[in-house]
Amino acid sequence: MPINASVRLFVKIQKYLAIATATACVIAIAPWIFTFGWQPLSSMPTNWGVFGDYIGGVLSAPLAFAGLVALLATIQQQQAFAQAEQNKSNNLRYFEGAVKCLERAYSTFHPLGVDAPKKDRLVWLTTARWLLAARDLSRQISSTSPALKTAYGVEEEHFRMLFYGFLDPTAVSGVFSVKEFFEGNFTREGAEIEERSARVILDFIEWPEGKVDAIDQVPLYTAAEVEAMNISLRGFKAFLHEKKRFQAERDQPN
Structure with missing residues (x-):
């Protein structure tokens, strides 16, 4: 895969993973808030332990999958960079x-x-x-x-x-x-x-x-450019004056 395409793909994967992770967190926390959000914050460690078990149980699988995808994308990007350097060296x-x-x-x-x-x-x-x-x-x-x-x-x-x-x-x-x-x-x-x-x-x-x-x-000389030539170029200037395109201009009636 070309290096530019690999970079674009890696950025796109990062973007999608960030969105998916944020969505998973919202989906996991929303039911808990909807069910227990009306209650005051607990001061009991056991309640927080239950909350932690809930969050970990719900999010562990999608977060692990997201980490695996990110790892694979990173490896692919590194391989693309290595291949690009190898191609550059070969060329x-x-x-x-x-x-x-x-x-x-x-x-x-x-x-x-x-x-x-x-x-x-x-x-x-x-x-x-x-x-x-x-x-x-x-x-x-x-x-x-x-x-x-x-x-x-x-x-x-x-x-x-x-x-x-x-x-x-x-x-x-x-x-x-x-x-x-x-x-x-x-x-x-x-x-x-x-x-x-x-x-x-x-x-x-x-x-x-x-x-x-x-x-x-490269454009040809115009009549104005020829006339503006330095005197030291007089031989070349005379040569150009004999070109048919300039002769035609001089032969045209005023």
């Missing part, structure tokens, strides 16, 4: 593990000092496996940790940019334009690149379907 481990996999994938694919993707079947396979491991770990982050999900999305976007910049899949002279790069020979480094490893990497660097680009939520 953090999933996040850290997923990010570590992304780091290993990129360091495998783009070692220091290497300027272009290497024709090495093992490198491509290992990179793809790290990317798949990162994906699987990130999916284990539960919805109870939205901040970690968002943080992983930021990390994933960072590495997507790094992979894309290194691979440059749209380049005319990039590795994906060279058939021989993926074909194999009789050396390990020259072995045929596993098709599925290339697919995993290409799928990773593509913009996720349905993902909203935060830049789309």
